[in-house]
Amino acid sequence: MQKPSSDGSSANAPHELSDSARASRRNFLRLAGAAAAGSALSIDVNAAARSGAMKKPDVVVVGGGFAGVTAARELAHAGARVLLLEARNRLGGRTFYTQFGDKKVELGGTWVHWSQPHVWAEIMRYGLDLEETIGASAPERVMWLSEGKVQEVPIEDSMKLLIDASNRFHEGSEKVFPRPYLPFLPDDGAMLDELSIADRIRQLNLPPVQRDLLAGLMATNCHNRTGDGAFTEMLRWWTLADRDVLRLFDACAHYKLKGGTSSLIDRMVGDGGFEVRLSTAVSSIKQSAAGVVITTEADERIEARYVVMAIPVNTTGAIEFQPALLPGKQAMAREHHAGAGHKVYMKVKGELGSVMMYAPESEPLNLIFTDHPGADGGTLIGFGVPDFEGFDVHNPKSVEPFIRKFLPHVSVTEVLAYDWHLDPYSLGTWCTYRPRQFSRYVRDLRSPEGRLFFAGADIAAGWRGFIDGAIESGLQVAQAVSGALRQKA
Ligand SMILES: Cc1cc2nc3c(=O)[nH]c(=O)nc-3n(C[C@H](O)[C@H](O)[C@H](O)COP(=O)(O)OP(=O)(O)OC[C@H]3O[C@@H](n4cnc5c(N)ncnc54)[C@H](O)[C@@H]3O)c2cc1C
Structure with a gap:
């Protein structure tokens, strides 16, 4: 992989791309630059690195998302010398709080909740404020597309349809996840892990109007086509939300941090006592009995006693590991998890109340709701499947005809x-x-390998795929590495 600039604009394409994907990629490069420009950190994280303060760290943490920052902070608090290497020119990873016109928005991870214990503990610890997203928590109108027609019934009736469909969809979750934090599947869970979300929807034989409402929600939850997401993933979410679709909504789309996700990252780094180097992508990791040698894309060699890998499972393939990683980690890096869709903010002109709209994956966006309402315009947030032919998420003229079906x-x-x-x-x-993927790979994904330890929302036990899971995993890995440091002291 070639060396990226700080906004990623000279990095190689990860896979062969189709024409439409190439056009999207051009857009990505333009937007990544523009968005990064509006997201300066409020603290100078590179200051310590510039001073060259740390000669040989005890631990190098690779990746500065919530998992890496949590692990680095905890290890530094436990007395270790910690260096965090982050490839991008900002921290936060898949969270990204940036400017959109006169407002700030979250392009990635957004909503948090007190039912998510790890992120909630951080919010309390640093005394951060929350703000509500009205369209998701208290819509005045709910509409959905089914077989080409917009459906709208009184809110209570649409809720009844959704609650009934959700209860039926998740039936049996108690057997698979009696306790949602058990990280591995029981035997009957492994059988259910064969099923996709689409398979499960088909089993229910719902009337089309109810099926398409559920399908819009499920394409959003797995952030791809429902044939790509595992049924077991939805069973885990369901158990975490006490088997109640309204609680699940509350946990996933109601409360966000008033100062943005960057306000939490800033506080964690400020409190950390570890060194951060931005724009430093790691390209190889070699371990021996004596320690670990980390090489960056700029060919710098850094030695450490232990390494915490806190990067997305989909990106592991870009790093050369010696010895090679366990087969499950390699397979996941090849196959990728399913989450690959869009999250798009749309400024609209014309009266916008608090609305919520669903559409199945035969449409480009599957869940859309009001972010900011207004009498002569406001903002909508939409989630949609990837690579939808003829739909350009970066072009308002391409998005407008779809939104106009509802409004x-x-x-x-x-x-x-x-x-x-x-x-x-x-x-x-x-x-x-x-x-x-759960039944085949999760054991390998979570396993330490010699002096390498692994963290990240993608391998968390509880709220996997969430900010909470990233913090859960960062805490666990820090505990394990602290133990190893003590033993070998
Ligand atoms: C559109 C979207 C919406 C979401 N909505 C929500 C939500 O509402 N609520 C919620 O809780 N979660 C949400 N999530 C999920 C949540 O944001 C992530 O699960 C979580 O932030 C991941 O944290 P992480 O630290 O495990 O990984 P990441 O945040 O991905 O951090 C990994 C870091 O590793 C770095 N890295 C990668 N390769 C290298 C390398 N070779 N060398 C050095 N560094 C490297 C990356 O640049 C990155 O900073 C959303 C995510 C997205 C994308």
Whole structure:
């Protein structure tokens, strides 16, 4: 892989790309630059690195998302010398708080909740404020597309349809996840892991109007086509939310950090006592009995006693490991998890109340709701499947006809989205395993290998795929590495 610039603009494409993917990639490079320009960190994290303070760290943490920052902070608090290497020119990873017109928006991870214990503990610890997203928590209208027609019934009736469909979809979750934090599947869970979300929807034989409402929600949850997401992933979410679709909504799309996700990262780094180097992508990791040698893309060699790998599972293939990683880690790096869709902000002109709209994956966006309402315009957030032929998420004129199916009086004036699936340092969005990935790979994914330890939302036990999971995993790995440092002291 060639050396990226700080906005990733000279990095190689991860895979062969189709024409439409190439056009998206051009857009990605343009937007990545523009968005990065508006996201300066409020603290100078490179200051310590410039001073060359740390000669030989005890631990190098690779990746500065919530998992890496949590691990680095905990290890530094335990007395270790910690150096965090981050490929991009900013921290936060798959969270990205940046400017959209006169407002700031979250292009990646956004919503947090007190039912997510690890992120909630951090919010309390640093005394951060929350803000509500009205369209997701208290919509005035709910509409959905089914077989080409917009459906709208009183809100209570649409909720009844969704609750009934969700209860039926998740039936049996107690057997597979009696306790959602058990990291491995029981035997009957492994059988269910063969099923995709689409397989499960088909089993239910719902009337089309109810099926398409559920399908819109499920394409959003797995952030891809429902044939790509594993049924077991949804069973785990369901158990974490006490088997209640309204609680699940509350946990996933109601409360966000008032100062943005960067306010939490800033506080964690400020509190950390570890060194950070941005724009430093790691290209190889070689371990021996004596220690680990980390080589960066600029060919710098750094030695450490232990390494925490806190990068997305989809990006592991870009790093050369000696000895080679366990087969499950390699397979996941080849196959990728399913999360690869869009999250798009849309400025609209025309009256916008608090609305929520669903569409199945035969449509480009599957869940859309009001972010900011307004009498003469406001902002919508939409989630959609990747690579939808003829739909350009970066072009308001391409997005507008779809939005007008629901709201014929509005025009879409501006859009903002980030192509996480094209960014070489994420190659996807939030983690949803494909069928069989959980039962086949999770053991390997979570296993330390010699002096290497692994962290990340993608391998968390509980809220895997969430900010909470990233923090959970960062805490666990820091505990394990602290233990190893003590033993070998
Ligand atoms: C569009 C979108 C919406 C989401 N919505 C929500 C939500 O509402 N609520 C929620 O809780 N979660 C949400 N998530 C998920 C959540 O943001 C992630 O699960 C979580 O932030 C991942 O944290 P992480 O630290 O495990 O990984 P990441 O945040 O991906 O961090 C990994 C870091 O490793 C770096 N890296 C990669 N390769 C290298 C290398 N070779 N060398 C050095 N560094 C490298 C990356 O640049 C990155 O900074 C969303 C994600 C997306 C994309």
